[in-house]
Amino acid sequence: MCLMSDQAVFRRKSMSMLEAETRQELHKYCRSWRRNGQRIALVPTMGNLHAGHLALVKAARGLADRVISSIYVNPTQFGKGEDIERYPRTLEADRLALAQAGCDLLFVPDIETIYPFGLENAVMIGAAPDLSSTLEGQFRPGHFDGVVTVVARLFNLVSPDVAVFGEKDYQQLLIIQRMVDDLAYRIRIHAVPTVREHSGLALSSRNSYLDKSQLETAQYLQAVLRDTATRAGEAGVELSVLEAQAAIQLREHQLAVEYVSIRRAQDLATPNDNDQDLRILAAVRCGKTRLIDNLKINRACNSGG
């Protein structure tokens, strides 16, 4: 453990998971691993980890020799009036869960480490306009710019071989993949299916805001999407009709609909009759809590068209 001995700044936490707070500490570990020919997977998170995050870490274990997870509640992806202060922070529990899931290194930077010149003078990256202006982008302006801005910093800090993201944030996944492709990052993006409660509710840190009655209501988000996705898979159906019906059903379950939309899976464009890989995506409010979910649609070939 020669790495351990040479500076007090390197700390070893529970279950032999390393921890870094600064760019220098992080680089020291990464450099050492890379020199030994080890491949690195990165799992960026905002903490308050649940089984969905841990599925990312477990997937990462199978993709690389070393897994780095970051916990950073990124201010640039929260809009005005959004819940950054309220966002749940559970570092001690997260640390234990990551170590148990096989994470090798936890990176927990402070704001000066990620934004050393301050938020006002930060170099910001603009998410691809076509992918980011729709759906979430209409309700959370600037959100995806903040996401790609912090992800690019993490990519540059770690230089991972692969980075792992969840399909729960499907639009984010496409936007990060696009950033990689457009900016020419040499990083593979690996997507992990959404982890769900027994009820079908997609795991989310924001579920912790829901009371028991809201948790029961919230499950209808996925139930309606699942039902709609099944019907959308049939040949010859009118997608806009299904979208409208889904919105009505969600409202009947006291879920305030921001959007429910069936899009082409690869680029979120409005599907034409020949597109078979579709995705249904929705955002609702359950009480004050905003929930998103999405499901794959395999559409049968339309006859005619």
Next chain:
Amino acid sequence: MCLMSDQAVFRRKSMSMLEAETRQELHKYCRSWRRNGQRIALVPTMGNLHAGHLALVKAARGLADRVISSIYVNPTQFGKGEDIERYPRTLEADRLALAQAGCDLLFVPDIETIYPFGLENAVMIGAAPDLSSTLEGQFRPGHFDGVVTVVARLFNLVSPDVAVFGEKDYQQLLIIQRMVDDLAYRIRIHAVPTVREHSGLALSSRNSYLDKSQLETAQYLQAVLRDTATRAGEAGVELSVLEAQAAIQLREHQLAVEYVSIRRAQDLATPNDNDQDLRILAAVRCGKTRLIDNLKINRACNSGG
């Protein structure tokens, strides 16, 4: 030369300089060099190379084992009404000059290689607001966003150990250094002093637009800056007075002043009395041609405050 034999896309040009047009070709060379432990220096250019560019290549030779130069006239850094169509393109001469200067690989991408999703949907990077909103930024809105956007792509494509830029574009140099520091790129930025004609005129591709009479006029840009820089180095002088006098002198020489300004060298802030590292920067029009220049000022300590 096993690299050469395995794909027709790899071409060897004059003076054994390699050439790549695609991301794949570029990566193949870079990967091979990196595996052999060779350090890579990058010299991004827009072509129409002069001795200033070649000084960058020569500096790069001393900093790394391999030198990659790119020639790409980047549309996102040209504003409306700017001279992208008119920008001089001299690829054959550039190729020869680079090979003679010791460049190992010339990267000449087309627009789809740099912006594979088109210009409208490009992931753009915003230059640091504090550095980019002033001086050039006031006269060329969006210019530096285009610069950092293309430079980041080149950085990701090449992953150089060091990248070399000229002090001629001093504000650009600071903005690229800031991008590196803020976005956490592991790339050293090396600055090379401006190369000048015997007359003192800073070399620039745009000098080719000047006729003989304008070339005589243009030299006064550096002459006035040099005189002003010398006077600004003296203790107790009022910088704003010097700036105003410099603007008058430039106009007397038929140079239309956009700005002439003395700034703190490190961050382009307005200097206070204790700042010693200053820079004088100016932009003028000589006929229709826009010229910029800048000089270092070493200011004596001011007595008092």
